[in-house]
Amino acid sequence: MALRVRQTPYGPGMLGLVVSYAVLGIWTLVVLFPLYWLFITSFKLPVQVNDGPVYLPFGDFTPSLHAWRYILVDLRNDTLRPYANTVIVGLTSSVLTLALGAAATYGLTRFNYRVRLSSVAWFMVGIAIAIGAVRLGLPWPLAVASGLAVFVLLRLAMPRRGDATGRALTNADIAFWMISQRMLPPVAVVIPIYILFQRLGMLDTRAALVVSYVAANLPIAVWLLRDYFRTIPLELEESAAIDGATRYQILWSIVLPLALPGLVATFLFIFVLAWNEYLLALFLSSANAQTMPLLVAAQNATRGPQWWYMSVLILLMIGPVIAMAIALERFIARGLLLGAVRG
Amino acid sequence: MVHWSETLRTSLSRRQVLKGLALAGGALLAACAPGRETTPTPAVGGTPSAGMSFEGVEVNVITFTGPQIAEPLQRRAPDFQKLTGAKVNVITVPFADLYQKILTDITTGTNSYHVLVFSPQWMADFVEPGYLEDLTPRIEADSALEWDDIAPFFRNFSATYGGRIYTIPLDGDFQMAYYRTDLLEAEGLEPPQTWEDYLSIAEHFHGKDLNGDGVPDFGSGIAKKRGAQSYWMFWSIAAQFLQSQGTQQGSFFDTETMEPLTNNEAFARALEIYKETGTYGPPDELNWDVGDSRSAFVTGRCALTVDWGDIGTLAIDPEQSKVKDKVGAIILPGTRQVLDRQSGKLVDCDQTTCPHAIDGVNHAPYAAYGGWSGAINKAAPEQVKAAGYAFLSYMSQPAQANVDVTIGRTGFNPYRISQFKNLDLWIKAGMSEQAAKNYLGAIEASLNSPNMVLDLRIPGTQRYQGVVLDTVLSRFLAGELTVEQAMEELTQGWNEITDELGRDKQLQAYRASLSIR
Amino acid sequence: MRDGRWPTTVQADTERAAASRGVAATLARRARLDRESVLLWADRQAGAVLVLPAVLVILALSIFPLVFSLYLSLARFQPAPGGFRIHFLGLLNYRKLLLGSEQEHFLGVLAALSPGTWVVWALLSALAVLLLARSLVSAPVTPVRVLGHAIVATAALLALWLVVRTLAHGGRPGTLVVTWIYVLAGVAVQYLIGLGLATLCAQELPGRRFFRVVFLLPMMITPVGVAYTFRMLTDxxxxxxxxxxxxxxxxxxxxxxxxxxxxxxxxxGDLWQWTPFMFIVLLAALESQSPEPIEAAIVDGASRWQIFWHITLPQIAPVSSTLVLIRLIEAFKIFDMPNVLTAGGPGTATESLTLHAYVLWRALDYGTSAAVAYSLLFVVTFVGIAYVRLIHRRVAEAL
Structure with missing residues (x-):
């Protein structure tokens, strides 16, 4: 056994090894060069940036800490506050997204849902009534309540036909509906969302950002986890069920541990999305809840982009994510979508 | 009730203490203020309208993330709090989204911002639906503001809409031409008087090494990027042909019919000049915003440029500049031919066609963007409005403003007469005497011109300029449109917006913006 | 079992057992709800309890924006005393985009018809129709499927017509076609590069953990930041x-x-930023494929290429399909890169639909902006549904 070399098609020969390293090396350069450029730009004086390219600190220019000093010392609290907000909002929303997403994904991969089209139709009727009520001048909570009431009433009043008959939406349709919520471009969504949170009195709170990020990233979480959950073998769950475990116990103590790599990778991805989001953050925050991407974008003002400050901010923002990526890398390495359990 | 009376008592006594403090602080500030000799009422020099106290009042001021504009507001807010007790929170958002952010806040009734520091160009969108407080009575009663010291153009046009005052200027924005004094002197050339001069000087220097680094440089560098400042740069050319009878003539529309002045010989000529500046410019000029053109100019890569006042202060900043004391400023180049609005043809300048011409050249200094100004949200509580007004007045009073305009990072440019009468401030800030004279001379020449061009300020301004004009210019420069097609497209586009928003209403607004009764 | 569903018998059994126990408990204790019965009830409702929170959160934040934007796209927004007013216009905003003053901007300028254009269009159309026909006959032909395929075919022919005419000499693509170019080229190239890198990184190479973390980096930078970085680099x-x-x-x-x-x-710029996403997901898929078939193939003397084509690719197909769908949807919304890099210039050459909507939106023309956004939504939904029905389900079912 000791002699057995793992013979996969990817077990490279000598030539393959050289080619592989060459390609990987080139792509590493492609990835790292822009980051290197950001790094040295953060130590340049404006005149060193504007007067044509210089490449090597201490080589062809003398680095200066002016930009770092400005961001970290002069602006201290104006940098720290958004930074703290970004951390809190990013972590909270990603954890929540993952929790809701994992539950929903488990449901979508283990149950057969049938949402009758008639229910969808009644729901639309409810919405129409709510809209009509608002147009007639009813306060919005009342309008929403009346719409909901109509929907529930209609739903209860209509005779329940057998589940097998009649057109219905299935799991795949629900999943597609979820992902379709990401199709509208953000500019079309942001004003209504603003109005929504304004009516709820939640503007400029971190909670508003958390809620909207959870809603925005849930579809992605569900879709990434779905392929993963499907591949977890059912035998374990079946035997647990026969032993009397509830669905929740099965999910918590069997499925989630098995799905850990997928969960971690998904977490990392939605965390990155929440960490970097700009437009919703711009509108839902004004002073207390501002996040870092706003600060980055703000460096392009009346005097043109302030490259040096912008570089510092981008580097500050990417730091924790890299740390997290390194810490979680071993999990991702075990597979994002398909479990290590398989095969 | 006990609590109430106690609070009252403490606040009363505190107010008395504060009043004393305020007077002392005012005297101190007035004593320190460099512009004091031009200040006729030193007793109230530093205090906002004497006797006011805003203990416990919080004012939210919104502007864009600085350091420009926001920095002086943030720096002076604690001083103001010491004087009056009002707490000023300066809220900042990215520059590109400021307009949207303010408008969304007000239209949805959130009203979380009390003082808006923005461009008076947006005024119509705010004044027409009645979002802004009329400041006229407050300004009339405010001697400390020294309203008459503010240059007439900013007082009577920029801050005013339909005869009422809605904003207090904090900054003077208008465009000028900049040139390299060392280069022109060496070649025995005069600064450009007309756009033809500008082009010939640009051609002369194009392709030569202008900063001694061995690389050929450019005759001219103007920001032409789409979605940035290109349309203001272009209008600095076009306005010279379009307006010659004084500010009230306007340069965008016919003041009787609201027909755009964009399809005629003059406009065609302006488009041609605009495109021709590109032949003496850098290869990627189409993607330059002011950040690029400024940095290129102050690192010595261009012989000429067009810009707001910022270059004057940038050029003396050792972190940014390689051309300290080699920069000259001059009123925007003019033209010897202007538009005859009856015929749509170009006619030569004479006594009647160009009454304000200097040496036969019609100059129309363009107050692009209009200069950052403070306005008050009408929906704010009375007490907050009063405190907000006091803060704006405080910021604009000579004791504060005359210092701030000389500091590069404030982004404030001169807008008061006392600011360009006093050379010392500028020399102290790092300019040589000659450079200061030259810079202030150009500002004075522009501000004194009765033919200054007011920027477009009607409902939908952003659509007229930021969408239609900007897109047409970009397509014209990219070669997608010919001169005729560009004029056709622009005129149609503007008429469409006008008709959509109501021609009569728009005409009324346009006339109101020019204070035509 | 293959489809991953719970075997119905087990499910029914547990539910029945739970139900009978639950009923017994309730009967025994009457109204007194104890812990066990609550748990049992909750367990029976597990299906709903698991999915509903997610559905409700998404629903709560999506219904209102969807309805509001739809209404705005049929109207004009105007600031008014004390708030704003919305004038209903019907389909005028859409008319402006498709036929009126925004047509050239949105759809582009059509080149004059030439024999070359005809030939290219005919060839591409034939290819599209052929592919669709093959897809149609690969499963039982029902009227619904025929109708669906016919609709997709019509849309494909129209889209090709627009693409060919606007890209031909003398034409100019509008924001719609430019967006298609970004999406098609972007997703395809990113997928290929991502797959190539993932294949290399899946080898037992010393130092692969290093490459793995490094290759992820671009994805982690805030999109605005990436765009500005590229503006610096391309100056x-x-x-x-x-x-x-x-x-x-x-x-x-x-x-x-x-x-x-x-x-x-x-x-x-877009490639640099989003290839990592393709890379990481494909790498995970490659690493977790089962080694047995590959080992068997090696024994049979299959070449590397044969193994990759016949064993590896089918194994990672479902993941690839999900990946492509997610990227497709996100790529349609490309915004930061063109906005920061060129602001849509020169002319309108780089303007994407989202940027088009944004420029109008920034100028307070919410109505037209919403119409552009809804046109985009329409296109993406159509492409998304077609993709899921024609490709994704088939590939995913093969798992």
Whole structure:
């Protein structure tokens, strides 16, 4: 056994090894060069940036800490506050997204849902009534309540036909509906969302950002986890069920541990999305809840982009994510979508 | 009730203490203020309208993330709090989204911002639906503001809409031409008087090494990027042909019919000049915003440029500049031919066609963007409005403003007469005497011109300029449109917006913006 | 079992057992709800309890924006005393986009018809129809499926017509076609590069953990930041590549003046930013494929290429399909890169639909902006549904 070399098609020969390293090396350069450029730009004086390219600190220019000093010392609290907000909002929303997403994904991969089209139709009727009520001048909570009431009433009043008959939406349709919520471009969504949170009195709170990020990233979480959950073998769950475990116990103590790599990778991805989001953050925050991407974008003002400050901010923002990526890398390495359990 | 009376008592006594403090602080500030000799009422020099106290009042001021504009507001807010007790929170958002952010806040009734520091160009969108407080009575009663010291153009046009005052200027924005004094002197050339001069000087220097680094440089560098400042740069050319009878003539529309002045010989000529500046410019000029053109100019890569006042202060900043004391400023180049609005043809300048011409050249200094100004949200509580007004007045009073305009990072440019009468401030800030004279001379020449061009300020301004004009210019420069097609497209586009928003209403607004009764 | 569903018998059994126990408990204790019965009830409702929170959160934040934007796209927004007013206009905003003053901007300028255009269009159309026909007969033919395929075919022919006519000499693509170019080229190239890198990284190479983390980096930078970084890098005067361009005699040429140069610059930035996403997901898929079939194939003497084509690719197909769908949806919304890099210029050459909507939106023309956004939504939904029905389900079912 000791002699057995793992013979996969990817077990490279000598030539393959050289080619592989060459390609990987080139792509590493492609990835790292822009980051290197950001790094040295953060130590340049404006005149060193504007007067044509210089490449090597201490080589062809003398680095200066002016930009770092400005961001970290002069602006201290104006940098720290958004930074703290970004951390809190990013972590909270990603954890929540993952929790809701994992539950929903488990449901979508283990149950057969049938949402009758008639229910969808009644729901639309409810919405129409709510809209009509608002147009007639009813306060919005009342309008929403009346719409909901109509929907529930209609739903209860209509005779329940057998589940097998009649057109219905299935799991795949629900999943597609979820992902379709990401199709509208953000500019079309942001004003209504603003109005929504304004009516709820939640503007400029971190909670508003958390809620909207959870809603925005849930579809992605569900879709990434779905392929993963499907591949977890059912035998374990079946035997647990026969032993009397509830669905929740099965999910918590069997499925989630098995799905850990997928969960971690998904977490990392939605965390990155929440960490970097700009437009919703711009509108839902004004002073207390501002996040870092706003600060980055703000460096392009009346005097043109302030490259040096912008570089510092981008580097500050990417730091924790890299740390997290390194810490979680071993999990991702075990597979994002398909479990290590398989095969 | 006990609590109430106690609070009252403490606040009363505190107010008395504060009043004393305020007077002392005012005297101190007035004593320190460099512009004091031009200040006729030193007793109230530093205090906002004497006797006011805003203990416990919080004012939210919104502007864009600085350091420009926001920095002086943030720096002076604690001083103001010491004087009056009002707490000023300066809220900042990215520059590109400021307009949207303010408008969304007000239209949805959130009203979380009390003082808006923005461009008076947006005024119509705010004044027409009645979002802004009329400041006229407050300004009339405010001697400390020294309203008459503010240059007439900013007082009577920029801050005013339909005869009422809605904003207090904090900054003077208008465009000028900049040139390299060392280069022109060496070649025995005069600064450009007309756009033809500008082009010939640009051609002369194009392709030569202008900063001694061995690389050929450019005759001219103007920001032409789409979605940035290109349309203001272009209008600095076009306005010279379009307006010659004084500010009230306007340069965008016919003041009787609201027909755009964009399809005629003059406009065609302006488009041609605009495109021709590109032949003496850098290869990627189409993607330059002011950040690029400024940095290129102050690192010595261009012989000429067009810009707001910022270059004057940038050029003396050792972190940014390689051309300290080699920069000259001059009123925007003019033209010897202007538009005859009856015929749509170009006619030569004479006594009647160009009454304000200097040496036969019609100059129309363009107050692009209009200069950052403070306005008050009408929906704010009375007490907050009063405190907000006091803060704006405080910021604009000579004791504060005359210092701030000389500091590069404030982004404030001169807008008061006392600011360009006093050379010392500028020399102290790092300019040589000659450079200061030259810079202030150009500002004075522009501000004194009765033919200054007011920027477009009607409902939908952003659509007229930021969408239609900007897109047409970009397509014209990219070669997608010919001169005729560009004029056709622009005129149609503007008429469409006008008709959509109501021609009569728009005409009324346009006339109101020019204070035509 | 293959479809991953719980075997119905087990499910029914547990539910029945739970139900009977639950009923017994309730009967025994009457109204007193104890812990066990609550748990049992909750367990029976597990299906709903698991999915509903997610559905409700998404629903709560999506219904209102969807309805509001739809209404705005049929109306004009105007600031008014004390708030705003919305004038209903019907389909005028859409008419403006498709037939009126925004047509050239949105759809583009059609080139004059030439024999070349006809030939290209006919060839592409034939290919599309052929593929659709093959897809149709690969499963039982029902009227619904025929109708669906017919609709997709019609849309494909129209889209091809627009693409061919606007890209031909003398035409100019509008924001719609430019967006398609970004999406098609972007997703395809990113997938291929991502797959290539993932294949290399899946080898037992020393140092692969290093590559793995490094290759992820671009994805983690805030999109605005990436866009500005690329603006720095692509600057022809101050950027790091300026001296190189000079060396090759390109000192006076700039990518920004050429429509395709600018579009390619935008696509390179997008590629840099999003290839990592493709890479990481594909790497995970490759690493977790089962080794048995491959080992068997090696024993049979299959070549590397054969193994990759016949064993590896089918194994990672479902993941690839999900990946492509997610990227497709996100790529349609490409915004930061063109906005920061060129602001849509030169002319309108690099303007994407989202940027188009944004420019109008920024100028307070919410109505037209919403109409552009809804047009985009319509296109993406159509493409998304077609993709899921025609490709995704088939590939995913093969798992």
């Amino acid at each position: 022809t005067a101050k950027g790091p590549f300026a001296p190189i361009a000079k060396l090759f005699g390109f000192a006076n040429v700039s990518w920004v003046n050429d429509p395709w140069g600018a579009r390619i610059a935008v696509m390179i």
